[in-house]
Amino acid sequence: MKTQTEMKTSKAERTLRTGADLFIESLVDQEVGTVFGYPGGAVLPIYDALYRAKNPFQHILCRHEQGLIHAAEGYARVTGKPGVVIATSGPGATNLVTGITDAMMDSLPVVVFTGQVATGVIGTDAFQEADVIGLTTPITKHNYQVTDLKDMPRIINEAFHIASTGRPGPVVVDIPKNIASEISGEAYSSDFELPGYQPTIKPNPLQLRRLAEALSKAEKPILLAGAGVHFADASEDLLAFAEKYQLPVTTTLLGLGSFPGEHEQSLGMAGMHGSYSANMALYESDLLINIGARFDDRLTGAIQHFAPDAEVAHIDIDPAEIGKNIKTKIPVVGDAKEALNGLLARDIECEDCSDWIEKVSRNKKDSPFWFERSDDLISPQWLIEELYKVTGGQAIITTDVGQHQMWAAQFYQFNEPYKWVTSGGLGTMGFGLPSSIGAQIGRPEETVVSIVGDGGFQMTMQEMAVIKQYNLPIKVIIVNNEALGMVRQWQEDFYEERYSSSLMTENPDFIKLAEGFGVKGISVSKETDVPQVMKEVFDYDGPVLLDARVQKLDKVFPMVAPGKGNHEMVGVKRCKE
Numbered sequence: 001m002k003t004q005t006e007m008k009t010s011k012a013e014r015t016l017r018t019g020a021d022l023f024i025e026s027l028v029d030q031e032v033g034t035v036f037g038y039p040g041g042a043v044l045p046i047y048d049a050l051y052r053a054k055n056p057f058q059h060i061l062c063r064h065e066q067g068l069i070h071a072a073e074g075y076a077r078v079t080g081k082p083g084v085v086i087a088t089s090g091p092g093a094t095n096l097v098t099g100i101t102d103a104m105m106d107s108l109p110v111v112v113f114t115g116q117v118a119t120g121v122i123g124t125d126a127f128q129e130a131d132v133i134g135l136t137t138p139i140t141k142h143n144y145q146v147t148d149l150k151d152m153p154r155i156i157n158e159a160f161h162i163a164s165t166g167r168p169g170p171v172v173v174d175i176p177k178n179i180a181s182e183i184s185g186e187a188y189s190s191d192f193e194l195p196g197y198q199p200t201i202k203p204n205p206l207q208l209r210r211l212a213e214a215l216s217k218a219e220k221p222i223l224l225a226g227a228g229v230h231f232a233d234a235s236e237d238l239l240a241f242a243e244k245y246q247l248p249v250t251t252t253l254l255g256l257g258s259f260p261g262e263h264e265q266s267l268g269m270a271g272m273h274g275s276y277s278a279n280m281a282l283y284e285s286d287l288l289i290n291i292g293a294r295f296d297d298r299l300t301g302a303i304q305h306f307a308p309d310a311e312v313a314h315i316d317i318d319p320a321e322i323g324k325n326i327k328t329k330i331p332v333v334g335d336a337k338e339a340l341n342g343l344l345a346r347d348i349e350c351e352d353c354s355d356w357i358e359k360v361s362r363n364k365k366d367s368p369f370w371f372e373r374s375d376d377l378i379s380p381q382w383l384i385e386e387l388y389k390v391t392g393g394q395a396i397i398t399t400d401v402g403q404h405q406m407w408a409a410q411f412y413q414f415n416e417p418y419k420w421v422t423s424g425g426l427g428t429m430g431f432g433l434p435s436s437i438g439a440q441i442g443r444p445e446e447t448v449v450s451i452v453g454d455g456g457f458q459m460t461m462q463e464m465a466v467i468k469q470y471n472l473p474i475k476v477i478i479v480n481n482e483a484l485g486m487v488r489q490w491q492e493d494f495y496e497e498r499y500s501s502s503l504m505t506e507n508p509d510f511i512k513l514a515e516g517f518g519v520k521g522i523s524v525s526k527e528t529d530v531p532q533v534m535k536e537v538f539d540y541d542g543p544v545l546l547d548a549r550v551q552k553l554d555k556v557f558p559m560v561a562p563g564k565g566n567h568e569m570v571g572v573k574r575c576k577e
Helices: 004-015 019-029 041-052 065-079 097-105 132-139 149-164 177-181 205-217 227-231 235-244 276-284 336-344 354-366 380-391 403-411 432-442 461-469 485-494 510-516 527-539
Strands: 034-037 058-061 083-087 110-116 142-145 170-176 221-225 249-251 266-269 287-291 311-316 330-333 396-399 448-453 475-480 520-524 544-549
Touching (some): 019 149, 034 065, 041 083, 041 110, 041 170, 058 432, 058 461, 065 097, 065 432, 065 461, 097 110, 097 132, 110 177, 132 142, 132 170, 170 177, 205 287, 205 330, 221 276, 227 235, 227 336, 235 336, 249 276, 266 276, 266 403, 276 354, 380 403, 380 448, 380 475, 380 527, 396 403, 396 432, 403 448, 403 475, 432 448, 432 461, 461 510, 510 520, 510 544
Parallel strands (some): 034 058, 034 083, 083 110, 110 170, 142 170, 221 249, 221 287, 249 266, 287 311, 311 330, 448 475, 475 544, 520 544
C-alpha cells in the first residue's frame, strides 16, 4: 500500500507534461480533427506525445511533405477550416515551401508546424537545420519560432486565429526539439492580444452608399466574383444581390461556384481562358463591381485594356489589394458577406439596363465555349462534359495545372461553392492528387474526382498509397495527351512549334502503376467506350484510376495572348445561325 508521500509524488508526476504534450493539448483545444503529418528526428517528441495521447485526432501519413501541404489545402478549401500540417526540420520543412506559397497566393487557412534543431545549436548548421523563419517570412501571413515553453499555447492559439480570420493564409510555427522535450508542471495561458491585427469586417457605410449611387446610374454594370465570396460564405448573398438588380455575373478561376454556373445571369469564368461573353462584358462595362478578387494578371490581361470605360468598385477584406493593380474609384474594405448584406438592405433605383442584358446574353448564346469531336482519341472537353453528366454536377473536383485544369473550369458547371479545388495564383503542378485526399477527408460524404494531367500526376503519384491505405473512394482521371499540354500549346503558338522537352511519350503504364498501389485501374481511348467506362468508375465502391487517352494536339480556347487585352481573344467561334 502506498504511503501518503508516495501518493503525493505520484499525483505530481501525473501533472508533469512535455512541450509536446502541450502541443497536442493545444490542437485539441482548437478542435482539430485531422492532421497531415510526416515524422522525423526533430518532431519525434511530438509523435511520441501523439502516441501516448491515444490519437486524439486523425493523423494522415502522406508519402511526401508536398503531399501533406496540398492535402491540407484541399481540406481547407472544402471545409473552410484550417488545414494542419506537421513536418520535421530541414528537408521536411523545405519540402513544404511550394505548398505554403501556394496557400499564400490562394488565401487558404493552413497552420504548419515544423520541427527544428535544439535552440542551443540553431545557427551552427546542425544536422537537418534550416532557417524556417527566414525561408517562410515572405510566403506566410505570419510565422513564429517557439523559444520558451510557456509561450506554446498562446502561439498556437494566435496561429489559428491569424490563419482563419481576415484574409485567410498560411501560418508557420517552428518548434525546436528541446522545447518539445522540455518538462513542466506549470499551466500556461493561451490568451493573446493582437492590437496591431484587427481586420476590418464591417465596411464603411459611406462607401456602400457611393457604390449604390454608382449602381443606380450605371447602364452596363457587371459583377466579378472571386474566392473572397467563398471565404465569407457569401454565395447566397451574391445570388440574391445579382437577382435583385438583374446583374450579369462573371467569376475568376477561384471564384467558380460562388455563383451558379448554370444560372441565366452567369457569364462563366473571365480572363486568359475565360468566356467571350465574360471578357467582352468586362471590356464594355461602365461599372465593374469586384467582390473578393485580386485583379491578377491572368484575369486582367493587359491592364490598359481592362474595363477601360468602367468605374471600378472593389470590395475586399484586404486593403492592400485595393488599387494594387487596377485603379479603383470606390474602395470598400470589409467582408464580402457584410458588404453584400449592406447593399441588399438598400433599395436602389437603377437605370433600364435591358439592352445591356440582351447584349451579354446574346454573346453568351452565340459564342460559347466550343470544341470539335474526335474521330480518333477522346476529345478532352467532351470528356469533362461526360463527367459533369455522370456526376450530376455534384462532385468535388480537384485538378492539377494546365490544359485539363482550364477545360475543367470551362466545361464542368459549378453550381455550388466549395466544390472546386485547384491551384490558382501559383499554378502548382502536383497539386491535384494530394488535394483530393484532403478534400475527401474533409467532406467524406461527397464524391471527389481528381482530374490530372499525365505530367502533374507523376509529380505526386506516390500519394496513391495514401488513397489506398485509408480506402478513400477518390476517382482519379488522367487526361493523358502524352505531353505537358499547356507548355506544348505555348510552344506551338509562340515558339514556332519548337517542342523543347514538353512531349512525354515514355509515360509509365498507369494501369499497372495503379494496380501496384492496390488501386483499380481502367484505360479508355475511344469515345464510344466512355459512357460505359464512366459508369464502371462511379459504380465501383472504392478508389479508381482512369487513364483517358485524349487528343494530343487539342488547345484551350479562347485564349488571350500575353500583352493583349481580354477583348483580343483568339480561338472564339460563333454558333451557326
